[in-house]
Each structure stands twice: as C-alpha cells, then as structure tokens.
Amino acid sequence: MIKKILVLGSGSAGLIAAISLKRKIPQLSVHVVRSPDLGVIGVGEGTTPNFPKHLFDYLGISRKRFYELAEPTWKLGIKFLWGPRGRFDYTFNQQLDTHWNDLPKPTGFYCDDDFSCASLPAALMANGKAFPRQANGCPDIQPWHAFHIENKKFVDVLEIVAREVGVEFTDGKVSGAERGPNGISAVMLDDGRRIEADFFIDSSGFRSELLGKALEEPFIGFDRSLFCDRAVVGGWERTDEPILPYTTAETMDSGWAWQIEHEHHVNRGYVYSSQGISDDAAAEEFLRKNPKAPKSPRVVKFRSGCYRRQWVENVVGVGNASGFVEPLEATSLMIVCSNMQTLVDFLIHSKLEPPPTMRTLYNDLTAATWNDIRDFLALHYKVNTALETPFWRHCNADTDVSAIAPLLEFYKENGPTGFCRYRLPRTENDFGLEGYLVMLVGNRVPYNVRHTPTSAEQAIWNRHRSEFVAEARKGLDVKESLAYVRHPGWQWNAEAAPAAR
Numbered sequence: 001m002i003k004k005i006l007v008l009g010s011g012s013a014g015l016i017a018a019i020s021l022k023r024k025i026p027q028l029s030v031h032v033v034r035s036p037d038l039g040v041i042g043v044g045e046g047t048t049p050n051f052p053k054h055l056f057d058y059l060g061i062s063r064k065r066f067y068e069l070a071e072p073t074w075k076l077g078i079k080f081l082w083g084p085r086g087r088f089d090y091t092f093n094q095q096l097d098t099h100w101n102d103l104p105k106p107t108g109f110y111c112d113d114d115f116s117c118a119s120l121p122a123a124l125m126a127n128g129k130a131f132p133r134q135a136n137g138c139p140d141i142q143p144w145h146a147f148h149i150e151n152k153k154f155v156d157v158l159e160i161v162a163r164e165v166g167v168e169f170t171d172g173k174v175s176g177a178e179r180g181p182n183g184i185s186a187v188m189l190d191d192g193r194r195i196e197a198d199f200f201i202d203s204s205g206f207r208s209e210l211l212g213k214a215l216e217e218p219f220i221g222f223d224r225s226l227f228c229d230r231a232v233v234g235g236w237e238r239t240d241e242p243i244l245p246y247t248t249a250e251t252m253d254s255g256w257a258w259q260i261e262h263e264h265h266v267n268r269g270y271v272y273s274s275q276g277i278s279d280d281a282a283a284e285e286f287l288r289k290n291p292k293a294p295k296s297p298r299v300v301k302f303r304s305g306c307y308r309r310q311w312v313e314n315v316v317g318v319g320n321a322s323g324f325v326e327p328l329e330a331t332s333l334m335i336v337c338s339n340m341q342t343l344v345d346f347l348i349h350s351k352l353e354p355p356p357t358m359r360t361l362y363n364d365l366t367a368a369t370w371n372d373i374r375d376f377l378a379l380h381y382k383v384n385t386a387l388e389t390p391f392w393r394h395c396n397a398d399t400d401v402s403a404i405a406p407l408l409e410f411y412k413e414n415g416p417t418g419f420c421r422y423r424l425p426r427t428e429n430d431f432g433l434e435g436y437l438v439m440l441v442g443n444r445v446p447y448n449v450r451h452t453p454t455s456a457e458q459a460i461w462n463r464h465r466s467e468f469v470a471e472a473r474k475g476l477d478v479k480e481s482l483a484y485v486r487h488p489g490w491q492w493n494a495e496a497a498p499a500a501r
C-alpha cells in the first residue's frame, strides 16, 4: 500500500501534484524534494479555464486569498493574429459549435466574411473588456475565464498552501535513484542523504530525473507535426498599455509570438524552429517588432513530445518531466490539473494499491490527451497562410495532421456543422469541436457547401452580434474589475473554505 509519496521538484507541476494528493488523500505522507540551486523554469504564465476550477473548486483554495497573493489577471481566450483574415478570437465559450434557434444553419456558416463578436466573450475581447457589468455595477465574473499568472508568484503561493495542508519539504539535489522490486525505492541526494518512498511523482522539469533518466522511458517526439524547438523570452514593465483580457498569438516569420498580460508586466516570447532561423536572427526579429523588450532576450530550448508512458512502475511524471508542447494553447498546466484529478481518483478507488490495469488505463488516457494536443496544435500550423515565408510554406505543406484527416475531410465536404464532432479522434477531447471549428473557420479553410444567408437571416445574425457588442461595451476592463475584487467589501460567490488555515 502507498503510504509515502515523494514529489521530486517544486515548480508549479510538483506543487500542484503535492497539494492535490495531500488535500484529497490526507492520510498520505507527501514529501517534496527540490533543488533551490536548479530553481524553477520561470516561464508558463497562461492557463485554461480548468485551472481556476482545479484551484478553487477541486482544491478549495480561497479565491480571496489567491487573488491577494498571486495577483492573477483574467484571460477570456486567445486573439490569433493568424490566417488570411489577419485575426480572429478563440474564446472559452461556444462561438461556433452552436446553432441559434432563429437561424437555419449553425453559427459557423455565417462567419465566412466576418468572424467577430459571435458570442459575448468574443465581443468583450474585441472591446478590451474582461466581464459584463451586473445591474449593481459589479463585474459579473463568469466561469469562462482562465488566468494570466506570473510563474514565480504562482509557485510562491503554491508553496504556502502546500505547507499549510501538511506537505513536507527537503532542499537538496537528487543525484541518483535506487531501484527496488516495484520500481524506485529511494532517491540519493548529492550530499549523501537517501530518501525512501513507496511512490514517486517526477516533476523535475525537462531534466525528467526519474521517468526519463532513472527508468529510461522512451520519449516520443512530435517533430513531424510540430517543428518549433526554441523560444526567445523577454517582457517589459507596463507603462500606458491597457491590460488586455486575452493572450495574443501573433504570426512571426519563423514561428509565432505570445503576449501575456500581467498587471504590471507584459510577457512576450517568440517560439521558432532552430532549423528555420538562428537564435540571433530570431532575437533580432523579436526586438524589431517589440522595441520595449530587453536587448538580450533569454533563449529557452525545448523538444515537443511526451514520454511513451506517464506512469511507469511506481513513478508518475507530471509537468515538463512528462512531456512538453509549445504554449500555443497554454496546455501544460491544463494537463497537470486534469492528470492529477485522474491519478487521485485512481489511487482512492484502488485504496492506494493500484493494480497494473489501473496504471495501463492511466497511460492510455494520458497518451490520448497528448495526442489530441499535438493534433490540435498541428492544425494551427497547417492552415495558417498569413505569411509566405519558407517556414510557413514548410508548415502548410509538411505538417503531419494525418490523425485528424477524417475530420478535415468531413469538414471540407460539409462545412462547420456540429456533425463534425463524430469525426473527432475522441469525443472527450479537451478542446471540443469548438476549438477545431474556430481554427478551421478562423483560417478560412475552404468547404464545399457554402450557405448564402438571406437578407432576413443576415439581419438576425447582425442583431445578435450587436446585442453582444452593446453588452460588452457596458462591461468592465481588467483594471476596473481588479479594483472591484480588491475592495474589502467584495464577496466571492460560493467561496470555499481556505485551505487549512
């Protein structure tokens, strides 16, 4: 039976894992070992909506306290500066996988010419607003938001919560692992200490000390679908720029650049392929387009892919130690949260004695998630025809999207209909049909059965959109909404008990 779990690493992945395990299975002893000398990666600042749900609803962390300490801002989606339209908004609610009662066709058929403000969050994004305004003037904070959150602040808050719930910490650098009959039996620190446990979470970041190094699990590269392998990272202190309620993903000559909005800091980075451009040339393009960025931006190298199995013997990989894809949809923390919920459920169900079939199921589910993410990101590259550079020509021609070929073929013949969902690789896909339709319609991927709206339909379509715009214009921007939630009288609905305070 598992009694003691050792979590290797205290980046955001290790700490979310440690808190989730201790909070949901309090009888476990959970021990984090981490090296302050190696530190944390320090990048990773955009999330998806399952992240606030995991923190507040699943772990019961107090919203009030979290907002005070971590100082997140809100993200309603991603503004893609992408494709032949030049731009479109991907929100966290349904814009295209919908069918309004008063129109004969699903929404996507009305977006050929103008795909903007097709939902309230999209209208909020277009108008720089975070939330609609309630009758009493307060922001109506909807569940269709995610966060922008600074990695360092986030890690600091998680460590406070972890200590409060009873997670123990040891500082030291792991230099090796001892094998036992059921996998790893102990880790060795470079000062000679030896720490035993029954079960291990490898959250050692790209070093993957246990899953990759000690257990030598093979790494499955995604390089036929995702060609980028580096990023230059550099932000600046905010001056007069408005705090945008979304992440921006901008097409660059040899990749794309993110812009993530913190209250006092703008975080910018350029993801590129080292085959297509040198680090110096990437930094030059980045600085030319972002004159406020630091003169020597940091270069981060990565490889896209994941370990073949995420759970091997008594080791589960979490975070960058288990796999990585570029932050085009900010999916890393999304996977950490959802995988931890699955692992906790499996451990509870098996009364802390998980049989091999449970492990195999975990590996099948997590491999499917990684494949979904690979295919969804690959589609972003395949259909982006905004620039005619060698890199983008290579992406348009050579990106492997064979795993979603049935969906693409169906879309080509039938257009943005809800029936496409039956051609997704998996129905429980994290992005849902909505994500795929936004990419296909947003990038004007051609389909055969165009619908020409009648003037009456066009009037209905325009009326709905102008209603969204009118409501959005009355809304509050990020700064105004932050002022509300920081007011001493502000009450969060359904505020959960603070974590063991």
Ligand SMILES: Cc1cc2nc3c(=O)[nH]c(=O)nc-3n(C[C@H](O)[C@H](O)[C@H](O)COP(=O)(O)OP(=O)(O)OC[C@H]3O[C@@H](n4cnc5c(N)ncnc54)[C@H](O)[C@@H]3O)c2cc1C
Pocket: 008, 009, 010, 011, 012, 013, 014, 033, 034, 035, 036, 037, 038, 039, 040, 041, 042, 043, 044, 045, 046, 047, 151, 172, 173, 174, 175, 203, 204, 205, 206, 207, 209, 231, 233, 269, 300, 302, 318, 319, 320, 321, 327, 330, 331, 332, 333, 334
């Ligand atoms: C360019 C870039 C942009 C990104 N953007 C996003 C984003 O927008 N959204 C998102 O969700 N994710 C993003 N990510 C991913 C993000 O980095 C991770 O989701 C997140 O930070 C979790 O990291 P981690 O905890 O796995 O690793 P790390 O932060 O690297 O932590 C590793 C931990 O292991 C410890 N450690 C390692 N080796 C040893 C050892 N031998 N002994 C003891 N301790 C050890 C370290 O000290 C550290 O505590 C991005 C990543 C990159 C590279």
